[in-house]
Amino acid sequence: MLQQNTLNKGFIKEIFKSYQGEGKFVGARQIFIRFADCPFSCEGCDTDFSLSENFLCDGVEYSNPVLPDELFQILRENYNFKLFHSVSITGGEPLIQKDFLSEFLPILKDNGVKVFLETSGYLVDEIIELSDYLDIISVDIKLKSVFGKKYPSNLIKDLKVINEKIYYKVVIGKNIDENEIKTVLIELAKNDVDVLYVQFKNNYFNLGLLDKLSDIGYSYGIEVFFVPQVHKLIGIL
Numbered sequence: 001m002l003q004q005n006t007l008n009k010g011f012i013k014e015i016f017k018s019y020q021g022e023g024k025f026v027g028a029r030q031i032f033i034r035f036a037d038c039p040f041s042c043e044g045c046d047t048d049f050s051l052s053e054n055f056l057c058d059g060v061e062y063s064n065p066v067l068p069d070e071l072f073q074i075l076r077e078n079y080n081f082k083l084f085h086s087v088s089i090t091g092g093e094p095l096i097q098k099d100f101l102s103e104f105l106p107i108l109k110d111n112g113v114k115v116f117l118e119t120s121g122y123l124v125d126e127i128i129e130l131s132d133y134l135d136i137i138s139v140d141i142k143l144k145s146v147f148g149k150k151y152p153s154n155l156i157k158d159l160k161v162i163n164e165k166i167y168y169k170v171v172i173g174k175n176i177d178e179n180e181i182k183t184v185l186i187e188l189a190k191n192d193v194d195v196l197y198v199q200f201k202n203n204y205f206n207l208g209l210l211d212k213l214s215d216i217g218y219s220y221g222i223e224v225f226f227v228p229q230v231h232k233l234i235g236i237l
């Protein structure tokens with residue numbers, strides 16, 4: 001976990017430019033800031049979010065931790081914001097660095113940069129607290145059968161107030177059970193969410209499973225979009 005006395009400093013894993021490979025905004029050209037660390041230990045996590053002394057921004061080395069202003073300068077030195085759709089805040093779980101983000105995100109907003117957040121969905125209050133500074137929020141609905149730990153029971157209901165900024169994404173695998181996915185779909189429908197993005201874990205694919213999920217989704221009034229992890233399919237960052 002992060003050290004004490006560094007609340008207003010950010011710990012970064014890497015910064016790079018690429019094209020969004022998941023969910024509703026596939027193909028959007030983004031500057032990705034991968035924040036270090038995550039406390040959730042999901043089963044089969046495929047992301048290296050380990051903390052190190054230095055990090056690379058498109059091949060240029062910088063040292064951790066950084067102040068909000070310093071991180072903005074790093075972005076400015078390396079990128080022309082006008083050439084990108086948005087900045088993607090990802091991790092790890094970036095919301096564990098909420099104090100840093102509450103200073104950093106307003107700087108992006110003041111400079112007219114659109115902000116996209118990728119979050120596990122485990123930290124509901126933090127999403128709401130930062131939502132004024134977020135333009136697009138990709139929220140995972142973690143299934144117990146896939147990640148070993150279920151999404152918070154208040155997630156979908158509490159985020160209803162910011163539904164226009166959010167899209168939900170569920171990662172499925174061969175062990176999902178029908179009731180668990182039905183529960184999610186009912187809760188989405190109850191809270192005025194009418195679209196769900198679906199991807200398989202670790203490039204697994206099963207058309208029968210996807211059809212079944214789509215059948216249930218549409219029967220509850222939810223449009224189900226299957227979007228594989230495009231960046232992994234084509235081998236870009």
Ligand SMILES: Nc1nc2[nH]cc(C(=O)O)c2c(=O)[nH]1
Nearest residue numbers: 018019020021022090231237
């Ligand atoms: N291209 C690309 N798209 C992504 N969408 C979510 C990513 C992530 O690791 O958070 C990711 C990523 O690492 N690369």
Ligand code: SF4
Nearest residue numbers: 038041042045092120
């Ligand atoms: S929340 Fe995301 S980054 Fe953290 S352990 Fe789970 S899958 Fe990995």
Ligand SMILES: [Mg+2]
Nearest residue numbers: 046047090091
């Ligand atoms: Mg990832």
